[in-house]
Amino acid sequence: MRRCSRFQDDIGALIHQNRLVYGEDQTEAAHTSPRKAPDLSTYCPSHEAVLFHNIEELRAAYNTPCPLCRRVFKCIDRGDWASLKTFKAVRTVLMLEKTKGKPTLKAMLDTDPPIKSIRMTAKNPVKSTRKLNCLGEYLKGLEHQDPLVVTLQECARLENDSTGSAASLEMARFWLEECLVGHPNCARDNLGWLPTRVIDIGDADGKDPPRLLETADLPSSKSESSNTLVFVALSHCWGSKQIITTTTSTLADRKRGIDFRDLSKTFQDAVVTTHRLGLRYLWIDSLCIIQDSVDDWMKESVQMCTIYERALFTIMAAHASGGDKGCFVTRDGLAGLPLTLRFNAPDKSEAWDACFQLPDHGQGLMPKFNPVLFTRAWVLQEQFNSRAKLIFFGEQVHWECVTMSGSEQRPLDGKKIWDVIGGSMTLVADNCDDSVNDAYHGLEWYELVKNYTRRGITKSSDRLIAIDGIAQSVQTRTSDRYIAGLWAQGLPLGFMWYIPWTLAKSGPWHALEKEAKTYLSSRHEQVFAPSWYAPSQTCRPFSNLASGPGPRPRSP
Structure with missing residues (x-):
């Protein structure tokens, strides 16, 4: 049996032993079909096991069809492979434990001599002989037949060598x-x-x-x-x-x-x-x-x-x-998918699926x-x-x-x-909340205009058409009126912008020239909009008023 499969069976045995599915009540545990996944965020058995005993086994994980083994291999930075050759022994350890209250799947390199690294615990950093990598955090609330679980299992079987796979x-x-x-x-x-x-x-x-x-x-x-x-x-x-x-x-x-x-x-x-x-x-x-x-x-x-x-x-x-x-x-792609692991009871009478996805960093x-x-x-x-x-x-x-x-x-x-x-795009929502104040929506609109004016466009004459398309959408979702690039409820704010022409920094010009030029505006030779209309420029105009009325959500 592959060690990654044995690791999953060991976890399944711990779940079964601790009666994590039904607490102390096992009356329904006789069913042979996979049951609802236990909530590992509440009942997380800690366990670790050696996955690879040496570098050669670790390298071989690159060609394995197992998503778990491939994920472990991908945790090793390219620059680390050369240094790993200097150790007498390198073991790869697989571990399930709680980190900040969340069940987390981890891979660790256990070396001889020890790696001089820092391993973070819940309270204080401590010296460790292991280099630690997170393989995935537990995704709570998925059952065996959950559409996402079924999809992930299908994806693990399919060709996945490109984003068009x-x-x-x-x-x-x-x-x-x-x-x-x-x-x-x-x-x-x-x-x-x-x-x-x-x-x-x-x-x-x-x-x-x-x-x-x-x-x-x-x-x-x-x-x-x-x-x-x-x-x-x-x-x-x-x-x-x-x-x-x-x-x-x-x-x-x-x-x-x-x-x-x-x-x-x-x-x-x-x-x-x-x-x-x-x-x-x-x-x-x-x-x-x-x-x-x-x-x-x-x-x-x-x-x-x-x-x-x-x-x-x-x-x-x-x-x-x-x-x-x-x-x-x-x-x-196989190494990047969330891991769907199956934990089997020792007698195979029960099985539970648990999904682990990479942390958001x-x-x-x-x-x-x-x-x-x-x-x-x-x-x-x-x-x-x-x-x-x-x-x-x-x-x-x-x-x-x-x-x-x-x-x-x-x-x-x-x-x-x-x-x-x-940026923020809550103004696009049909159900944007009327309780959100005018100032917020006004600020959001002008932040959007800032984003727009620093974007490039091939034909400067198209700049007005493109921003008007956005305004049309906002107008259908709000109770405000769009007037030649400004909003009726926030007309003064629409004029309160300027183009920065200098940087608030000191130093020789040659050191600041490149950065300064990125802030300078591009006033187009062809006049296609009033000069007071910010989107007529290619620049990053800054409002000197941080808040004010703007397009309001339409009342139901």
Whole structure:
């Protein structure tokens, strides 16, 4: 028997022995099917066992299909392998114990001679012979047939070598189903509508190439079915390399069919994602808007607010600086999934599943850089208006909707990327609380404007259109009136901003020049908005008034 399996059986025996499932009452324990998981946060048996006896066994864990062993291997930093060779003996110890009241799965390196490291206890740091790494914290309240447990077990069996793998998209399917079925605040009451054009990726058999579809040409019988009229939107960076577009001269060709090989890598990945999630229609701006038609651009650009709001969800290629980068990234996904361990009673009469996920400061949960997609001005509108987002960001796939956010490593309680890069988006919620005071919402709106004005945009003349799309959404959710870039209830505050032209630091200019230039504004040669309107600049304006009235939530 593998040592990782033996470790789980030992825990199961302790659970059985201590009657952690039903306390002292074992009358129902005779059932052979897996029972409700014991609450390990209350009854946590402490146990440790040697998993690997030497470095060779530890290295072999890289190629094992066992998620637990792979997770242990990933805990070792690359730089540590050389130093580990200097020890006479290196044992890898697996341990379950309570840390700050939470059952935690840990891996420890036990060496000879001892590692001169510090191990943190509940009260004071003490000298230790072990180097300690956290493998996962207990996720409370999941039963054997919980949809997340079932999904994680399925993901552990599937290919998982990239963010476009079967396992990643199985997790995406779980999030989407949870959002549609289990989130009242995410209810889609606006299905049954399609934009002017969409990409029809074809039936599930994949025999037909993608094609541009004029939705007005759909048969009336199909257009009346809200179950079929759902679409996915794509949010992406165009980049410096030319990507495939639709023009007046290529419109007819696009409607006949688009060779998959002609699509950019990002578009290909978006088509694959849409197809694997069982959906048919995809909206991509460069293909669904006629790029050399001013009339079509003006007609469709003002609908973008509605398009992203009414999409079932939006695929966001967050890390891709251009179409050649794609959504999918190669990685070791098996080592990053939450661990679902089964603890068996000694006689196999009972079994309990327990899920352990990386702590929120775990490796790979959130790359330490601002996603390039979120530096673009147009994308703020897409972020803000999308009811749900499937975000491909580095080595993780993330989900965000009105109700929850998650990542592959923390499926139910991940951090929202918006919160990580700074900001608040509660104004987007349909059920934003009327008890929240005007000052808060006013401050939130102008913080959003700050975020917007420091983002880049290819055509400066588009800057007003993009921010107006956000304002449209806020206006439908509030009782305020939007007047040429300002809110009626907070009109004075809208003028109270300035552009910093110097830094509050001392020192030679050559030491401050680079930082100072990042603060300076870009006043555009083409005048497309009044100078008092902050979004007319590419800068970071600062309000000199910290609070004030703003768009208020609409009363029910």
